Amino acid sequence: MAVEAIAAKGQRMGPIRRIARQLDLHPEALRSWVKRAEIDAGRAPGQTSEVTERIAELERENRELRRANEILKTSAAFFAQAELDRKTQ
Structure with missing residues (x-):
């Protein structure tokens, strides 16, 4: 959900904060999960x-x-x- 929102908006932290608030998560936790998902999918550099x-x-x-x-x-x-x-x- 967050990855799709980021792709649609072209921004990162706005959609992450909004979605984290909706899911009652800390934004930093969601941001790190999104980053890991992007790396695993090959859309971002890293292991x-x-x-x-x-x-x-x-x-x-x-x-x-x-x-x-x-x-x-x-x-x-x-x-x-x-x-x-x-x-x-």
């Missing part, structure tokens, strides 16, 4: 929601893999030291 979600997913996976690598390094060092201790006894 789409899909790309943003994929980046977040990859960053989570990267953190998990780094943590797993640290655990493996620590356990390898522990077992290597235990093997050395066993051989010297």
Whole structure:
């Protein structure tokens, strides 16, 4: 509704304020939703929601893999030291 009103009027904040008032929303919330919808539709520059979600997913996976690598390094060092201790006894 807001995107159509903006396209029809050629202005942004007037229609956003009016529609936000009608829907009992804060105008800034509606403005950010409209901006996100325009980016996702390719009408405005920026990263789409899909790309943003994929980046977040990859960053989570990267953190998990780094943590797993640290655990493996620590356990390898522990077992290597235990093997050395066993051989010297």
